[in-house]
Amino acid sequence: MAAVGGRQGRRAAGAGLVALAVNSAVVNVGFKLAARRRRPDRDSARVPALRQVPMPHSASFPSGHAASGFAFANAVGQTLPTVAAPLRLLASVVGYSRVHTGVHYAGDVVMGATIGASIGDLVGWGLSR
Numbered sequence: 001m002a003a004v005g006g007r008q009g010r011r012a013a014g015a016g017l018v019a020l021a022v023n024s025a026v027v028n029v030g031f032k033l034a035a036r037r038r039r040p041d042r043d044s045a046r047v048p049a050l051r052q053v054p055m056p057h058s059a060s061f062p063s064g065h066a067a068s069g070f071a072f073a074n075a076v077g078q079t080l081p082t083v084a085a086p087l088r089l090l091a092s093v094v095g096y097s098r099v100h101t102g103v104h105y106a107g108d109v110v111m112g113a114t115i116g117a118s119i120g121d122l123v124g125w126g127l128s129r
Helices: 006-035 062-079 081-100 106-128
Strands: none
Touching: 006 062, 006 106, 062 081, 062 106, 081 106
């Protein structure tokens, strides 16, 4: 995006990176430390070993992957509206994968997406001013 998108692509990529940085601080230092929710028990949920990825050591709530995906998508989408829908679709797939692999509850992903989308909107709005 930054390499081939010209001035607008560089602005969008920059907004996405700022949104990722803000999102990481808010989610990992704020929400995860405050909530301290335990990760799902994949054995009792019967998540097949084939679908499992290494279990993160951080708190489960909210999903940082979902939050980051939506923060980036929404910040970039304010500068490049044509890529907003594909990026949000990709962020949704990332969120789904976190539940599918058994490392998050669905609520973790929904809240992560909500937090990330809000941060992306705020960063995109702030940088456009």
